[in-house]
Amino acid sequence: MVRAMSRSTRFVDACYGRPTDCTPVWLMRQAGRYQASYREIRKTVSFFDLCQNPEIAAQVTVTAVDELNADAGIIFSDILVPVRAMGAPVELTEKGPQLATPIRTRADIDALKIIDPNVECSFVMDAIKQTCAAFDGKVPLIGFAGGPVTLASYLVEGGHSNNFMHLKNMLYADPETGHALLGKLATMIARHLRAQAEAGCGAIQLFESWGGIFGPEDFREFAFRYHKQILDELSDVKVPKLLFGTGTAVVLEQLKEAGPDVVGVDWRIGLDAARKRLGPDTPLQGNLDPCCLFMDEGPLKERIQRVLAQAGDNPGYIFNLGHGILPPTKPERARFLVDTVHELTRR
Amino acid sequence: MVRAMSRSTRFVDACYGRPTDCTPVWLMRQAGRYQASYREIRKTVSFFDLCQNPEIAAQVTVTAVDELNADAGIIFSDILVPVRAMGAPVELTEKGPQLATPIRTRADIDALKIIDPNVECSFVMDAIKQTCAAFDGKVPLIGFAGGPVTLASYLVEGGHSNNFMHLKNMLYADPETGHALLGKLATMIARHLRAQAEAGCGAIQLFESWGGIFGPEDFREFAFRYHKQILDELSDVKVPKLLFGTGTAVVLEQLKEAGPDVVGVDWRIGLDAARKRLGPDTPLQGNLDPCCLFMDEGPLKERIQRVLAQAGDNPGYIFNLGHGILPPTKPERARFLVDTVHELTRR
Numbered sequence: 001m002v003r004a005m006s007r008s009t010r011f012v013d014a015c016y017g018r019p020t021d022c023t024p025v026w027l028m029r030q031a032g033r034y035q036a037s038y039r040e041i042r043k044t045v046s047f048f049d050l051c052q053n054p055e056i057a058a059q060v061t062v063t064a065v066d067e068l069n070a071d072a073g074i075i076f077s078d079i080l081v082p083v084r085a086m087g088a089p090v091e092l093t094e095k096g097p098q099l100a101t102p103i104r105t106r107a108d109i110d111a112l113k114i115i116d117p118n119v120e121c122s123f124v125m126d127a128i129k130q131t132c133a134a135f136d137g138k139v140p141l142i143g144f145a146g147g148p149v150t151l152a153s154y155l156v157e158g159g160h161s162n163n164f165m166h167l168k169n170m171l172y173a174d175p176e177t178g179h180a181l182l183g184k185l186a187t188m189i190a191r192h193l194r195a196q197a198e199a200g201c202g203a204i205q206l207f208e209s210w211g212g213i214f215g216p217e218d219f220r221e222f223a224f225r226y227h228k229q230i231l232d233e234l235s236d237v238k239v240p241k242l243l244f245g246t247g248t249a250v251v252l253e254q255l256k257e258a259g260p261d262v263v264g265v266d267w268r269i270g271l272d273a274a275r276k277r278l279g280p281d282t283p284l285q286g287n288l289d290p291c292c293l294f295m296d297e298g299p300l301k302e303r304i305q306r307v308l309a310q311a312g313d314n315p316g317y318i319f320n321l322g323h324g325i326l327p328p329t330k331p332e333r334a335r336f337l338v339d340t341v342h343e344l345t346r347r
Numbered sequence: 348m349v350r351a352m353s354r355s356t357r358f359v360d361a362c363y364g365r366p367t368d369c370t371p372v373w374l375m376r377q378a379g380r381y382q383a384s385y386r387e388i389r390k391t392v393s394f395f396d397l398c399q400n401p402e403i404a405a406q407v408t409v410t411a412v413d414e415l416n417a418d419a420g421i422i423f424s425d426i427l428v429p430v431r432a433m434g435a436p437v438e439l440t441e442k443g444p445q446l447a448t449p450i451r452t453r454a455d456i457d458a459l460k461i462i463d464p465n466v467e468c469s470f471v472m473d474a475i476k477q478t479c480a481a482f483d484g485k486v487p488l489i490g491f492a493g494g495p496v497t498l499a500s501y502l503v504e505g506g507h508s509n510n511f512m513h514l515k516n517m518l519y520a521d522p523e524t525g526h527a528l529l530g531k532l533a534t535m536i537a538r539h540l541r542a543q544a545e546a547g548c549g550a551i552q553l554f555e556s557w558g559g560i561f562g563p564e565d566f567r568e569f570a571f572r573y574h575k576q577i578l579d580e581l582s583d584v585k586v587p588k589l590l591f592g593t594g595t596a597v598v599l600e601q602l603k604e605a606g607p608d609v610v611g612v613d614w615r616i617g618l619d620a621a622r623k624r625l626g627p628d629t630p631l632q633g634n635l636d637p638c639c640l641f642m643d644e645g646p647l648k649e650r651i652q653r654v655l656a657q658a659g660d661n662p663g664y665i666f667n668l669g670h671g672i673l674p675p676t677k678p679e680r681a682r683f684l685v686d687t688v689h690e691l692t693r694r
């Protein structure tokens with residue numbers, strides 16, 4: 001098949017290490033509070049209601065791609081959407097996601113429903129179908145899920161945590177219960193990612209945003225084994241799979257070993273060091289510190305150039321931030337970033 | 348000078364890589380809320396009032412050493428004590444340390460007082476003198492300060508932060524202002540550490556607890572250069588200097604390059620990997636995950652053995668947690684840890 005190297009294919013091509021016309025770029029949380037259009041919509045609908053409304057979710061997904069000229073969309077949803085569907089009482093508060101009653105006992109875990117994402121999260125699949133129809137092949141859409149450790153941390157801690165004390169108490173002092181929770185989440189995650197690919201997503205990303213809480217042995221025991229299990233279960237799903245971790249520089253080799261097509265890294269490690277450790281055949285995604293978007297265009301451009309230089313001359317590379325874009329970011333600075341990456345890498 | 352290898356010398360000997368009778372051990376935040384004796388005292392005195400009362404500060408410092416049989420004391424104080432003395436309006440709330448008005452402008456920074464720690468923090472030096480008198484050479488006392496990035500993060504964010512957005516906004520978008528703050532803090536930190544050594548401390552530790560927020564280049568620019576400056580300024584202070592970072596595994600070599608006698612690491616990197624990267628001549632301190640203290644004695648002992656095995660057969664090693672001991676920890680488990688380290692390493 002002859003394919004023009006263009007915006008429509010450059011993201012997926014880069015995920016497979018194939019040559020592209022320029023470096024693809026998208027931004028984690030690219031549909032969000034930094035956009036005036038998003039804030040306007042959120043005046044009329046709560047966060048989780050927005051996630052559950054396919055029309056509006058598709059609209060904000062498409063608008064973000066259009067405003068940024070990004071090379072991929074990511075379906076507007078939240079990592080906690082499917083755990084809410086499992087029955088976990090997650091609400092979004094000013095302090096972030098909160099559970100009035102955290103999940104801490106075997107009985108709490110057993111009470112979590114085993115869901116069919118096509119039923120209990122059908123609104124996500126509907127949003128994906130509507131978004132793909134709107135994109136009409138212009139760019140691919142990324143589906144996603146939170147990693148087991150990240151989801152478990154919210155459920156067990158009851159919200160954000162500084163020390164992940166309750167989660168680690170469960171995992172270290174009562175590993176049987178801990179594995180029961182992680183295993184149940186991993187099963188749900190694999191199903192949720194599969195359903196999103198079947199609904200039309202051209203790629204799927206696993207966000208292990210709290211993967212950095214462990215040392216290497218505990219990461220292998222509580223994170224890696226489920227990443228591998230999830231990716232093994234999805235081996236017949238023929239879209240690129242991205243595994244992203246935050247604070248996981250020490251265990252980078254374990255991210256690769258789990259078997260994703262692309263390893264996503266945060267800004268705490270240089271892409272040159274990551275390349276050195278993972279080899280040239282592992283496509284990378286990342287990793288500009290989101291706070292760099294607070295800089296003026298000149299210094300920001302220097303930072304972008306540094307990231308590109310560290311990524312090196314390797315087609316297996318997708319430019320992204322090292323974590324989600326922050327609410328105070330000026331939208332024009334985000335657009336400048338996308339345009340600058342395209343300009344600097346046009347081949 | 349002939350010295351018996353004993354409890355009184357093993358901590359300092361290990362800091363210099365000299366043989367010891369067994370591996371020395373102390374715990375970060377070893378005087379604190381996990382102790383019934385501490386909670387009892389805190390019923391009658393607020394946290395910062397306790398820091399400013401030399402008699403009670405000395406008492407809780409000594410009690411912790413006695414209850415644990417630790418090989419070093421650490422003066423009861425807080426990293427924010429000297430920045431309060433500089434005029435920063437830090438109060439301890441349920442959410443942790445908070446500033447009603449964060450330090451964000453050049454004028455805010457210029458308004459911070461340049462202090463003489465022997466005057467504005469004389470209560471710390473008094474507490475050190477009283478503690479040393481009580482120890483009477485039995486164990487050394489550690490003095491400490493927060494690292495410039497860690498202190499700046501509290502001042503600029505106004506409390507704990509998940510993304511350090513305000514601090515990085517200052518450092519990245521207005522580095523001149525950022526360096527003015529970091530430089531002013533570094534000057535204070537060096538003076539504060541010197542004063543504590545002069546008051547009788549047998550070692551000093553710099554806690555860069557939020558050092559893990561940067562990539563390698565930003566760490567060099569905003570953290571390393573001040574660590575080196577502080578340690579250079581203290582080159583004539585003849586007590587061991589320890590530099591501890593959290594989430595700093597990627598920049599471990601920079602911690603060493605700053606010039607401390609001991610590098611302290613958290614549990615996110617194995618001590619074997621740290622040894623490999625820093626070489627056998629850099630004494631290490633750490634690094635059991637504090638949440639391991641929630642385990643029963645059997646599995647906890649296995650974890651202790653693993654840390655000791657990774658530290659290897661090298662006299663330049665001090666056992667510690669990878670971060671402060673957590674409030675729900677059972678005191679008898681902490682004591683079990685100290686006794687177990689001593690038993691397993693008795694030479």
